[in-house]
Structures are given as structure tokens and as C-alpha cells.
Amino acid sequence: xxxxxxxxxxxxxxxxxxxxxxxxxxxxxxxxxxxxxxxxxxxxxxxxxxxxxxxxxxxxxxxxxxxxxxxxxxxxxxxxxxxxxxxxxxxxxxxxxxxxxxxxxxxxxxxxxxxxxxxxxxxxxxxxxxxxxxxxxxxxxxxxxxxxxxxxxxxxxxxxxxxxxxxxxxxxxxxxxxxxxxxxxxxxxxxxxxxxxxxxxxxxxxxxxxxxxxxxxxxxxxxxxxxxxxxxxxxxxxxxxxxxxxxxxxxxxxxxxxxxxxxxxxxxxxxxxxxxxxxxxxx
Numbered sequence: 001x002x003x004x005x006x007x008x009x010x011x012x013x014x015x016x017x018x019x020x021x022x023x024x025x026x027x028x029x030x031x032x033x034x035x036x037x038x039x040x041x042x043x044x045x046x047x048x049x050x051x052x053x054x055x056x057x058x059x060x061x062x063x064x065x066x067x068x069x070x071x072x073x074x075x076x077x078x079x080x081x082x083x084x085x086x087x088x089x090x091x092x093x094x095x096x097x098x099x100x101x102x103x104x105x106x107x108x109x110x111x112x113x114x115x116x117x118x119x120x121x122x123x124x125x126x127x128x129x130x131x132x133x134x135x136x137x138x139x140x141x142x143x144x145x146x147x148x149x150x151x152x153x154x155x156x157x158x159x160x161x162x163x164x165x166x167x168x169x170x171x172x173x174x175x176x177x178x179x180x181x182x183x184x185x186x187x188x189x190x191x192x193x194x195x196x197x198x199x200x201x202x203x204x205x206x207x208x209x210x211x212x213x214x215x216x217x218x219x220x221x222x223x224x225x226x227x228x229x230x231x232x233x234x235x236x237x238x239x240x241x242x243x244x245x246x247x248x249x250x251x252x253x254x255x256x257x258x259x260x261x262x263x264x265x266x267x268x269x270x271x272x273x274x275x276x277x278x279x280x281x282x283x
Contacts, residue, residue, distance in 0.1 A: 051102040051103055051104075051110050054102055054247055054250060055090055055110070055112065057242075057243055057244065058094075058112065058240075058242065059092065059093055059242065060090035060091065060112045061090060061093070062088070062089070062090055062091075063090060063091045064091075068091060068118070070123065070126075071089060071113060071118060072089060074123065074130050075087065075111055077127070078127060078130045078131050078134050078217060078218065079134060081131075081217050081218060082131070082134045082138050082217045084106040084109065084134065084137060084138055085106055085107055087101070087103065087109030087110055087111045087134070087137060088109070088110045089110075089112075089113075090110060090113075091113060091115060091118075092112055092114040092115070093115060094114045094115060094116055094240055094241070094242075095114070095116035095119075095238055096114055096116050096234075096235060096238045096240045096241070096255060097114060097116040097117035097119075097120045097121070097230070097231055097234050098113075098114050098117055098231070098235065098240065098253060098255045099111070099112060099114065099117055099129050099130070099133055099251065099252050100112055100133065100250040100251045100252065101134065101136045101137050101250075102142060103137055103142060104140075104142050104143060105137075105140060106137050106138060106140075109137040111130060111133050111134070111137075113126075113129075113130075114240075116234075116238065117129065117231075120230055120231075120234060121227050121230060122223075124220060125223050125224070125226050125230065126227070127218055127220070127223065128214065128215070128218060128221075128224030128225075128226075129227050129252055130214075131213075131214035131215070131217045131218045131224065132210050132211060132214035132224060133210075133214075133252065134214065134217060135211075135212075135213035135214040136206070136210050138213065138217075139206070139209060139210065139213060141206045141210070144202065144206065145202070145203065145206070145249075148198075148199045148202045152192075152195040152196065152198070155191055155192060155195040156192045156195065196265075197265070200265060200266065200267060203249045203267050203268075204266065204268060207268055207269050207274070208269055208277065211224060211274055211277065211278060212277070212281070215281055216283055219283045220283070221281040221283060222278070222279065224278055225274075225275045225278035225279050228252075228253065228271055228274055228275050228278070229271075229275055231252065231253045231271075232253065232275075235253055235255065239255060239256050240255040240256060243255065243256075248267050248268075249268070253268065254266075254267060254268050
């Protein structure tokens with residue numbers, strides 16, 4: 001757990017260093033400040049209202065306490081074990097097996113499960129999945145992802161300014177030999193890609209941490225490992241038919257594609273590695 005926390009800290013520090021590099025290369029504070037203000041405002045709205053947008057996007061409805069009695073029972077049990085307030089429980093009308101959590105802090109937590117995952121998994125496996133989602137809430141991953149998105153957003157905005165500056169021959173601190181123009185082009189093209197890769201690496205790091213934290217909450221890593229193996233087989237055969245790929249990082253497994261063509265651009269770690277780590281855990 002400490003290793004994953006340190007990795008997240010290191011990645012955030014790298015992302016911040018990239019931002020400072022961008023600001024220095026551009027040679028001006030105004031663009032940086034404008035980008036920072038815009039990114040903060042955008043992510044402020046995301047932080048406070050994204051859960052409502054995502055629930056609407058996936059047609060999620062509040063779970064019925066009688067019809068979904070087992071789900072309520074599992075969520076309540078895991079919340080007590082995790083020592084966090086009982087989150088709101090929603091059900092997504094889809095046979096594609098999956099689940100996600102959102103909420104800016106433990107007092108505003110939301111857990112959503114598809115109808116398919118409740119049919120596919122045993123109670124112990126479902127409890128492992130819910131524990132993973134509770135771990136995201138407990139570890140305040142929404143806040144961490146918002147910080148990462150804010151920094152990456154500023155990098156992208158300032159890089160866009162650099163692109164226009166390069167197009168119109170904008171100078172900076174040093175125009176000799178066209179060095180600054182080359183620097184602006186590198187800034188405009190390369191740095192947003194690096195920022196995106198780091199942001200996705202943070203997402204994958206938090207998934208590993210949620211697996212570990214969730215397994216420790218219920219003291220049953222094998223149940224979560226078994227659930228992930230079932231999801232890995234079932235989702236490609238029955239992916240989600242609605243929603244948007246931009247929200248796929250919220251789910252315990254990518255709801256639209258179980259595999260990524262390039263690991264660096266994946267929102268989730270490789271499933272076989274997640275399962276391997278869980279099976280090797282000692283609780």
C-alpha cells in the first residue's frame with residue numbers, strides 16, 4: 001500500500017515538474033495563470049457535480065432496498081468494515097458486469113453496480129468488488145484524479161498557447177537561431193502527451209491501491225481475484241452499450257474493451273497482473 005501511495009506522489013510531483021517546465025519554456029506567467037484559473041474552474045465543477053452527470057449518463061437509478069436486498073446488505077457490511085459512512089447505492093440497467101464508485105469524500109460516496117454483475121458473481125466475489133469501490137472512496141481517489149486532471153489541463157492549455165506562438169513566430173526569452181521556435185514546437189506537441197501518460201499512470205496506480213485496500217477491508221483477496229477473472233472473460237462478450245469511453249477509468253474494469261493496444265494509454269492495469277498481485281497477498 002505504501003509503495004502505491006509513494007508511486008502516486010512521485011507521479012503527481014513529475015506532473016507538477018512538467019507544468020513548471022512548460023511555464024519556464026513559454027517564458028511568461030500570464031498564460032500559466034489563465035490556464036490555471038480555467039482548469040481549476042472546470043475541475044471544480046467536475047469535482048462537485050461529476051457524480052450526477054455520470055449516474056445520468058449510465059441511466060443509474062437508486063437501488064430498491066427490497067429488490068436489491070443482497071446488494072444493500074453487502075454494501076452496508078463493507079462500509080462498516082471500511083469504517084466509512086454508508087454510500088448511496090445505485091443500479092445500472094445493463095447485463096454487462098461492472099461497477100464503479102464516485103463521490104468527492106466518504107460522506108458523499110456513491111456505489112453503482114450493473115444488474116449483470118449481481119447475476120454473475122457470488123456474494124463473496126461481489127463483496128470483493130464493493131470493497132474495491134469503497135477503497136476508492138476511502139482513499140479519496142476522486143480528489144487525487146481531480147488534482148491530476150487540473151495540472152494536466154493547465155499543461156495542455158499552455159502548450160496550446162505555445163503552438164499558436166510558434167505558428168505566428170512568437171518569441172520568448174531567446175530567439176537566437178530559432179531555438180525558441182523549436183522549443184515551442186516541442187512544447188506544443190510532446191508535453192501534452194507526456195502529461196496524459198502520467199495522468200493515466202496515476203489512474204492505474206490507484207487501481208492497484210484500491211485492489212489492495214479492498215482486499216484488506218474484507219480480508220479476502222482471492223474473492224476479488226476470482227471476480228476480476230470473471231469480469232475479464234465476460235466484458236469482451238458483453239460490453240456496455242451506452243456511456244462514454246472518457247469515463248471508463250471509473251469502473252473496476254474497462255466497460256468497453258478489456259484490452260488496450262498500448263499499456264501506457266490504458267486507464268486500468270493489466271488484469272492478469274492485478275489477479276497475480278491479489279493471489280500473492282497476505283492478509
